[in-house]
Amino acid sequence: MKKWVVRFVSLLVFNIAVLLVIGFLTPARVGWAALWAGIVLTAIVIWIKPLLSRWFGGMAARSADRRTRVGEKVAEFFVAFAVAFLVWIATVLFSGVSIGGWFWGWILPPVVLMIGWAIYDVIDDRVEAHAGALYDRATRTKTTGADATAPRPAVGDSRATAQGRKELRDGLTEEQRRMLDEL
Numbered sequence: 001m002k003k004w005v006v007r008f009v010s011l012l013v014f015n016i017a018v019l020l021v022i023g024f025l026t027p028a029r030v031g032w033a034a035l036w037a038g039i040v041l042t043a044i045v046i047w048i049k050p051l052l053s054r055w056f057g058g059m060a061a062r063s064a065d066r067r068t069r070v071g072e073k074v075a076e077f078f079v080a081f082a083v084a085f086l087v088w089i090a091t092v093l094f095s096g097v098s099i100g101g102w103f104w105g106w107i108l109p110p111v112v113l114m115i116g117w118a119i120y121d122v123i124d125d126r127v128e129a130h131a132g133a134l135y136d137r138a139t140r141t142k143t144t145g146a147d148a149t150a151p152r153p154a155v156g157d158s159r160a161t162a163q164g165r166k167e168l169r170d171g172l173t174e175e176q177r178r179m180l181d182e183l
Helices: 002-025 033-061 069-094 103-139 158-170 174-182
Strands: none
Touching (some): 033 069, 069 103
16 A cells, blocks of 8 residues: 555656646646646546556557567557547646647647656656655654564674675575576
8 A cells, every 4th residue: 555655646746746847848638637636647547547558568569570670669659649638638628728729739748758758767766765664764763562562673784784784685585596596
């Protein structure tokens, strides 16, 4: 549950920022509708966009063997644009965003969405980690009873720390690592 909440909220904040940029750069009037449009856009991006991407990607993959590298990149761009265009149409229909002009209101905002998605793909792990830390800090409760008296590992315990780092690196316990070495 925490993972979905953190993912939804971090993507929501980013989508609201992207919608405000769209409202600033294009004649699409976003204004206060950015809050509701951000919720709609986030829900569509999380649940509908992967289905659309798979569907359009499958259609494009059927003819991939007949395209050059450049042609493949162009096809990938058009698939991404088609998905962004449909997401933008749904966002406009289900929110209070109003459109002005054909090119500037219908064609340019999906391009801005694609740029925003590319930026979010680059920074999403860090954003979600930071949002997860904020979520943990907000939901942290004071420990009482047996949990408060349980011994905690010392900060300077270098052997336990080094072993923990090894496990984080490869996900194996010391015993599992030994068994693999014996193979």
